[in-house]
Amino acid sequence: MAPVVRFRSAVALLGRFPALSGVDLSVEPGEIVLLQGANGAGKTTLLRACAGLVPLVSGDAEVLGCDLRADRRSVRRRVGLLGHTGSLYDDLGAEDNVRFAVRAAGGDAAAVAPALARLGIDGRLRSTAVGRLSTGQRRRVALAALVARSPALWLLDEPHAGLDAAGRDLLDDLVRAAVAGGATVVLASHEADRASALAGRTVTMAGGRVQVRESFHVA
């Protein structure tokens, strides 16, 4: 089976700065891969590149069978990126935000209510403007959008940040459920213990490159 993510000597520039300076990475279907590294190592840029948001200036990159050098747009409906702000509209309610994300991705709007319920966004919270929610609640709404969209590739940037203990456990359950359902997950996290327990493999980045050594975790 072809890898879900395949980067070969991929280079991406942010301005003139090489945020990715020759990344080699392969992620197989159903894997949970943890990206680790110091601030500025290139983890977020790599996740954004996987989502087709960052143009690559050289090298090869294929995500879900889409050649990112040739066409970065076509992969976007099939990946879900949970960034730092969660791509939410502050003035819309939680339910409206999730419904928009699902309909934009061509998904089934019937998945909205169960996803919100799964993330504990119930009652009045559903119609409350996202800008009025706490950081943790916003994170839950963004996760609900991801769950409702059910993308083939989950790209999670510091997914545990802002969540309480119950929220972190729930996130881990959601990731495992997504993988059990056929999805693949790449996450970047500084919370080594929790994220390592979740991931099947850890990839360390430094200076915009993947370090040669990878560590595999035994489930």
Added chain:
Amino acid sequence: MWHDALLVAGKDLRIEARSRVATNQVAPFALVVLVLFGFALDPDRGVLSRASAGLFWVAVLMSSLLAVQRSFAVEAGDVTGDGLRLSGLDPAGIFLGKAAAVAAQLAALQVVLAAGVVVLYDADLGGPALLLATCAAATVGLAAAGTVYGALAAGLRVRETLLPLLLLPVVAPVLLGATRAWEAAMGLSVDDGWRWAQLLAVFAVVYVTLGVVAFGALLEES
């Protein structure tokens, strides 16, 4: 494309309905502009009446800047426009949806401003067919050009100050054409107002076409 356009327009209008920025800030701003013109030209109400078409469209133009800036400021994501890019929506659909939402707000604003020029400037809004045709063509042109240049400026740190600099010279023909057409409709000039309305329609078609074709590239580069 049309499905995506409806989705984006619905989302943008829902955001405006909930935030009430258009009703609580943009419309009052436009009315304040009218009132200030009234103060400046107060000694001679005849001047105000004769200049009402131009003053109306200057107020619409300035308000359209706010509406366009707002249209892109509400976009979500770690980087401006990320949310739209990640959504996977057709760029042409995004353009049409955002332009339609801006146009709807401008149309509503023009109703308020028209009442304003009648009350404050004692303007006589005759020739309703030409007035409405002018409004329709100018609104589409302003919304389309505004959305194109709004996307161009969206990713820049200086977007708030850059957008007026980019957009105002481009939409100068709209100000000119709409003012001349309204003056003709109001009996203030002997020009053929319909020819000016046709110019506005051409402007609108050009910028709608440009937006549909180029918005994808603009969104990626912003």
